[in-house]
Amino acid sequence: MENSLLELQAEAFSDAASRGARYLRQIGSRHVDANISRLAELGPSLPEQGLDVKSVLDLMETVGGEGTVATAAGRYFGYVIGGALPAASGARALLSAWDQVADQLTGPTVLEMEKVALSWIVDLLELPQETSGAFTTGATMANMTLLVTARDTLLTRQGHSRGAGLVGAPPLRIVASREIHATVLKSVRMAGLSTDGIEWVDVDGEGRMLASKMPKLDGSTLVLCQSGNVCTGAVDPLKDIGESCNAAGAWMHVDGAFGLWSRTGNFLTRAFDGLELADSWVVDSHKTLNTPYDSGVALCRHPEEMQASMAIGAGYLPATNQGPSDRAPEFSRSARGAETWAALLSLGRQGVADMVTRFHRHAVRIARELRDLGFEVPHEIHFNQVFATLPGNEEMCERIVTHVQASGEAWFGQATWQRRKGFRISVSNWTTSDDDVDRLVLAIKGAKAHIMKTD
Ligand SMILES: *Cc1c(COP(=O)(O)O)cnc(C)c1O
Numbered sequence: 001m002e003n004s005l006l007e008l009q010a011e012a013f014s015d016a017a018s019r020g021a022r023y024l025r026q027i028g029s030r031h032v033d034a035n036i037s038r039l040a041e042l043g044p045s046l047p048e049q050g051l052d053v054k055s056v057l058d059l060m061e062t063v064g065g066e067g068t069v070a071t072a073a074g075r076y077f078g079y080v081i082g083g084a085l086p087a088a089s090g091a092r093a094l095l096s097a098w099d100q101v102a103d104q105l106t107g108p109t110v111l112e113m114e115k116v117a118l119s120w121i122v123d124l125l126e127l128p129q130e131t132s133g134a135f136t137t138g139a140t141m142a143n144m145t146l147l148v149t150a151r152d153t154l155l156t157r158q159g160h161s162r163g164a165g166l167v168g169a170p171p172l173r174i175v176a177s178r179e180i181h182a183t184v185l186k187s188v189r190m191a192g193l194s195t196d197g198i199e200w201v202d203v204d205g206e207g208r209m210l211a212s213k214m215p216k217l218d219g220s221t222l223v224l225c226q227s228g229n230v231c232t233g234a235v236d237p238l239k240d241i242g243e244s245c246n247a248a249g250a251w252m253h254v255d256g257a258f259g260l261w262s263r264t265g266n267f268l269t270r271a272f273d274g275l276e277l278a279d280s281w282v283v284d285s286h287k288t289l290n291t292p293y294d295s296g297v298a299l300c301r302h303p304e305e306m307q308a309s310m311a312i313g314a315g316y317l318p319a320t321n322q323g324p325s326d327r328a329p330e331f332s333r334s335a336r337g338a339e340t341w342a343a344l345l346s347l348g349r350q351g352v353a354d355m356v357t358r359f360h361r362h363a364v365r366i367a368r369e370l371r372d373l374g375f376e377v378p379h380e381i382h383f384n385q386v387f388a389t390l391p392g393n394e395e396m397c398e399r400i401v402t403h404v405q406a407s408g409e410a411w412f413g414q415a416t417w418q419r420r421k422g423f424r425i426s427v428s429n430w431t432t433s434d435d436d437v438d439r440l441v442l443a444i445k446g447a448k449a450h451i452m453k454t455d
Pocket residue numbers: 080137138139140141181183184226228229230255256257258284295296
């Protein structure tokens with residue numbers, strides 16, 4: 001009996017896998033944007049009697065499939081979404097059959113894969129040996145985990161009890177880049193701290209913090225900087241900031257959601273000098289590394305502090321069983337780190353470097369072609385991000401974005417950066433080819449010509 005029920009799951013699994021393969025085989029030639037005209041067919045009300053598995057998957061495939069945005073394909077240049085590497089995607093499928101909770105007692109295999117993946121990341125990013133961490137749902141949660149750790153550590157150093165939380169706590173200062181990512185600010189508030197009181201540090205024309213504009217730091221200060229500005233990909237001056245932080249006993253946190261991976265390439269080498277001076281770092285797997293959603297990594301050079309802030313204990317848990325739930329917010333959680341393990345193992349050190357270097361090469365070419373078409377790209381190409389605008393005609397940028405999205409040839413979004421309106425192109429999909437870039441550039445050229453003709 002039990003076996004025949006599991007046979008049903010096995011059949012559903014094979015069926016879904018072949019539908020997924022079919023999806024991937026046609027997505028490359030499809031309209032990039034979603035067709036959402038049939039979404040209502042996904043069901044207005046829950047049926048009284050359940051449907052058989054095949055009918056469920058049929059509906060999902062036929063109606064739902066069209067409603068997806070083709071982020072898996074190489075002509076998607078919006079945000080920094082990334083695709084999914086074959087090994088990581090395959091691992092996701094296998095993991096869904098295993099259905100493990102990442103913990104020693106419930107999933108020793110996946111726990112080991114996560115541990116190995118963390119050590120590979122520390123090695124690849126050249127972080128201090130003592131660094132360790134945890135997988136989270138994304139960079140937002142990784143930032144929050146580390147901000148809570150930083151908050152508790154700075155407060156305990158001043159004699160405040162961790163167990164008291166923020167009740168009766170002495171004030172903490174937060175110094176942050178004026179262009180720190182919006183999710184970091186949300187994380188600050190989720191950690192019970194104030195964004196109203198942030199001491200903002202101005203940035204240069206590349207979006208990098210000006211180290212000379214840093215206020216005087218002390219042991220009650222949390223400094224928030226980034227490696228990978230969302231509009232330019234630029235890295236903050238880590239060495240100068242790190243030295244000031246270390247001298248003052250401040251906590252230095254680096255949000256490197258998509259950009260930290262660029263350290264593995266061969267184009268930004270000097271920019272990462274001083275990265276090792278930070279206390280904590282965040283990097284995403286689901287963006288630049290191209291693992292499936294969702295997966296982020298919280299890394300800390302004081303794992304014992306992370307543990308002190310995140311650890312849980314209960315009468316039914318062995319006291320010695322310290323697992324990922326003692327370093328991350330979630331208790332029960334999927335073994336998302338196993339997908340990162342598969343991605344890294346399939347790429348190897350060289351493969352990671354080649355992928356990020358390719359993203360950079362495409363971005364450099366896109367910027368050049370855009371400049372040739374009369375656009376201004378007001379920053380250097382640090383990594384995979386290109387912000388472009390039309391001098392004297394910024395309003396036209398939004399129309400170009402709409403036109404290209406409607407053409408189905410490519411997808412990217414509008415953006416405002418340093419008070420200028422334009423659009424933003426991110427190269428982060430492992431499949432993006434020269435041909436995809438050709439089609440992107442042609443689509444932009446065509447949109448601009450069309451708008452100018454009709455005006
Ligand atoms: C995307 C992003 C985040 C948030 O990451 P999620 O994984 O989406 O939670 C934080 N910082 C930067 C710089 C980002 O690009």
